[in-house]
């Protein structure tokens with residue numbers, strides 16, 4: 001199982017799960033909510049479409065998808081952190097969406113779902129944690145129907161300039177402190193900027209998507225490049 005490349009990632013998310021949503025809102029100044037909305041609006045799901053949300057965490061994407069796209073859609077969320085899934089289960093029950101959203105404990109490299117079973121696949125702030133990204137993207141492609149949509153939302157580094165410098169200051173100095181105080185896990189919020197700074201530039205990640213077999217690959221910088229929404233489609237069979 002390739003998740004063993006980063007054995008601490010699973011226990012890190014288990015540890016921060018109870019504080020994860022609150023910290024997301026604080027550290028991104030609620031931008032994360034708007035970014036997920038953009039992702040959902042890019043899914044192009046039919047009214048009764050099926051969405052696979054990989055690395056679903058506390059299920060913000062799935063809940064947003066059902067609320068926006070209607071109760072006929074069905075979402076399967078997969079994550080390997082049982083405590084993130086426990087938070088997700090609680091939120092889904094509170095929102096009354098247990099019929100629409102199913103959760104499965106599993107690894108992104110070995111997804112326990114049927115091949116070609118989904119109209120769209122999303123991964124929000126998750127691909128950064130996977131080392132062999134092309135292999136992961138290929139495995140995602142196999143779960144999508146022909147013509148299916150892949151959307152990847154990820155934190156990225158803004159282009160050089162003043163914002164870039166301010167961002168680095170915030171990301172390297174302030175964020176680990178705030179995250180550490182709230183979650184009591186400074187390592188997790190030191191890992192976060194490290195992993196974002198190592199994430200490839202949008203053009204390079206778009207190339208990886210093409211290498212993994214996606215067509216019509218596009219990307220949209222959000223909040224001046226602090227996050228990027230990537231989109232591609234699986235080829236249609238003629």
Ligand SMILES: C[S@@+](CC[C@H](N)C(=O)[O-])C[C@H]1O[C@@H](n2cnc3c(N)ncnc32)[C@H](O)[C@@H]1O
Pocket residue numbers: 003009010013054055056057058059060061078079080081084106107108109123124125126129130
């Ligand atoms: C930053 S959180 C993102 C959660 C959610 N998608 C969101 O929008 O907030 C990353 C999630 O990826 C999960 N994750 C990381 N590597 C994984 C893997 N190999 N397989 C399954 N889940 C993984 C973690 O457990 C965590 O819940």
